[in-house]
Amino acid sequence: MTNTTPNDSSSSENWLEQALAQALTKPLTHLINLENPLDFNGYIKAGGYMGATKALKEFSPKGVLELVSDSGLKGRGGAGFPTGMKWSCVPALQEKKISTDSPFNQNANEHENSYLICNGDEMEPGTFKDRYLLEGVPHQLIEAMIIASYTISANKAYIFLRGEYFLAAERLQHAIDEAYENKWLGENIQGTNYQLDLYLHTSAGRYICGEETALINALEGKRATPRAKPPFPQVSGLFGKPTVVNNVETLCNLPHILKHGSAWFKDLSPDSDPGTKMYAACGQVKNPGVWELPMGVTIRELLYDYAGGMKDGANLKGLLPGGASTDFLTEKHLDTPMDFDSIGKAGSRLGTGGLIVLGDKHCPVAMVLNLLQFFAQESCGWCTPCRDGTPWAVEILTRIEQGQGSHEDLTQLNELCDFMWLGKTHCALAPGAVEPLKSAMRYFKYDFEQHIEQGCCPIEANKQNHQEQLVSNKKEANHGE
Numbered sequence: 001m002t003n004t005t006p007n008d009s010s011s012s013e014n015w016l017e018q019a020l021a022q023a024l025t026k027p028l029t030h031l032i033n034l035e036n037p038l039d040f041n042g043y044i045k046a047g048g049y050m051g052a053t054k055a056l057k058e059f060s061p062k063g064v065l066e067l068v069s070d071s072g073l074k075g076r077g078g079a080g081f082p083t084g085m086k087w088s089c090v091p092a093l094q095e096k097k098i099s100t101d102s103p104f105n106q107n108a109n110e111h112e113n114s115y116l117i118c119n120g121d122e123m124e125p126g127t128f129k130d131r132y133l134l135e136g137v138p139h140q141l142i143e144a145m146i147i148a149s150y151t152i153s154a155n156k157a158y159i160f161l162r163g164e165y166f167l168a169a170e171r172l173q174h175a176i177d178e179a180y181e182n183k184w185l186g187e188n189i190q191g192t193n194y195q196l197d198l199y200l201h202t203s204a205g206r207y208i209c210g211e212e213t214a215l216i217n218a219l220e221g222k223r224a225t226p227r228a229k230p231p232f233p234q235v236s237g238l239f240g241k242p243t244v245v246n247n248v249e250t251l252c253n254l255p256h257i258l259k260h261g262s263a264w265f266k267d268l269s270p271d272s273d274p275g276t277k278m279y280a281a282c283g284q285v286k287n288p289g290v291w292e293l294p295m296g297v298t299i300r301e302l303l304y305d306y307a308g309g310m311k312d313g314a315n316l317k318g319l320l321p322g323g324a325s326t327d328f329l330t331e332k333h334l335d336t337p338m339d340f341d342s343i344g345k346a347g348s349r350l351g352t353g354g355l356i357v358l359g360d361k362h363c364p365v366a367m368v369l370n371l372l373q374f375f376a377q378e379s380c381g382w383c384t385p386c387r388d389g390t391p392w393a394v395e396i397l398t399r400i401e402q403g404q405g406s407h408e409d410l411t412q413l414n415e416l417c418d419f420m421w422l423g424k425t426h427c428a429l430a431p432g433a434v435e436p437l438k439s440a441m442r443y444f445k446y447d448f449e450q451h452i453e454q455g456c457c458p459i460e461a462n463k464q465n466h467q468e469q470l471v472s473n474k475k476e477a478n479h480g481e
């Protein structure tokens with residue numbers, strides 16, 4: 001899914017016209033241009049910064065909070081926590097400390113002492129939706145962060161960006177510089193008393209830095225281990241101050257909610273969670289990619305209509321619906337809507353909305369082993385179940401995958417899953433690692449048992465048998481000549 005702005009001005013105007021025609025149905029992506037993202041002037045021409053203008057000039061912070069709460073926006077970082085509810089835990093909003101006056105009359109000091117952090121770490125395997133928004137329309141995120149910072153009384157905001165997103169870093173910094181030049185950042189934003197400084201921070205590069213409290217530690221220059229909660233970051237976060245951490249995609253919805261209202265946002269997906277969703281697909285599909293679609297598109301539509309179906313003549317064996325740390329679903333779930341509740345009822349999580357698809361020509365044991373190797377390497381080592389449990393699971397899975405496992409190994413793997421489950425660790429990395437493992441042992445039990453009973457991977461064995469058959473057919477054919 002790409003969009004390119006032609007160089008000459010007449011075709012550029014055509015492009016803009018076509019893009020704007022999709023503004024109400026594809027709010028997040030209609031202005032995406034991966035090759036040449038809109039600069040400040042282009043973004044303004046396309047209606048950019050209208051949402052922030054409305055927030056600063058027509059709404060009080062409480063008013064924005066009410067609008068966002070009413071829209072029903074849920075966080076797109078994985079857990080689906082309602083954004084308005086998260087913001088409302090910031091003490092300044094709870095204690096009604098913020099003036100409901102126009103921002104022109106407000107004292108700049110009223111906005112001190114909270115922080116907003118945009119989580120752009122995106123290291124979850126199979127997840128690449130935020131990158132698309134960051135590289136394709138960087139001013140959208142800056143506008144969104146002005147709206148969110150204003151609402152939660154933050155004068156300082158940070159974008160915590162995955163270290164490898166070099167292009168996104170370059171484009172974001174350029175857009176931030178343009179926003180300062182045009183008085184959308186810094187002191188007295190657009191003539192109001194509101195002030196915001198926005199900093200780009202690139203991660204040193206660990207998956208755990210995406211967990212919001214580990215991210216805060218990393219931003220403070222400390223080792224990136226998660227913090228015990230409570231206190232939650234909204235009360236005590238960065239440098240001990242109230243802090244809201246929101247995902248890139250979550251934030252990017254804000255300018256559009258401000259511009260078009262909460263009823264429009266709810267109508268984008270009438271039968272499901274509100275809004276659109278950045279869905280993605282990778283693995284054994286013909287056409288891997290990322291698409292903005294109404295929330296609640298079914299798995300079948302996503303897999304067959306957008307990702308082109310299974311590749312290399314494979315049949316669907318299973319899929320992870322929302323990145324590497326979600327439970328497998330199978331063919332019987334194809335008509336499940338991809339929204340938070342429906343995927344939850346089907347036994348998994350919407351997570352990041354990125355399908356990782358497994359075909360029947362690939363080995364589920366090898367796939368789960370690969371994922372567990374990732375989680376074991378990325379464990380921060382704070383909790384025993386995760387630090388010791390993930391490499392232990394790798395050891396057992398390696399044995400099984402190599403055909404040297406036993407049935408007792410399966411029992412032990414199940415026990416390990418219980419040992420690493422929710423409530424037994426400080427963060428969700430270990431339970432996230434359990435999700436694909438436990439569900440694979442349930443849905444693909446036969447494959448695990450075949451490895452043990454045949455002493456090798458049945459798929460590899462099939463491949464070998466097939467090769468041997470070809471050689472023997474050839475020999476027979478030659479003999480016959």
Ligand SMILES: Cc1cc2nc3c(=O)[nH]c(=O)nc-3n(C[C@H](O)[C@H](O)[C@H](O)COP(=O)(O)O)c2cc1C
Nearest residue numbers: 075076077119121122123210211212246247250428
């Ligand atoms: C191990 C781990 C990694 C995570 N990585 C990310 C990430 O890269 N991006 C993200 O937005 N959230 C990530 N999260 C979730 C964040 O902790 C947090 O819930 C999220 O940023 C909140 O944003 P939202 O309310 O807008 O969804 C991760 C969580 C865990 C446990």
Ligand code: SF4
Nearest residue numbers: 380382383386425427
């Ligand atoms: S679950 Fe793992 S990653 Fe999370 S705090 Fe514990 S050891 Fe660290």
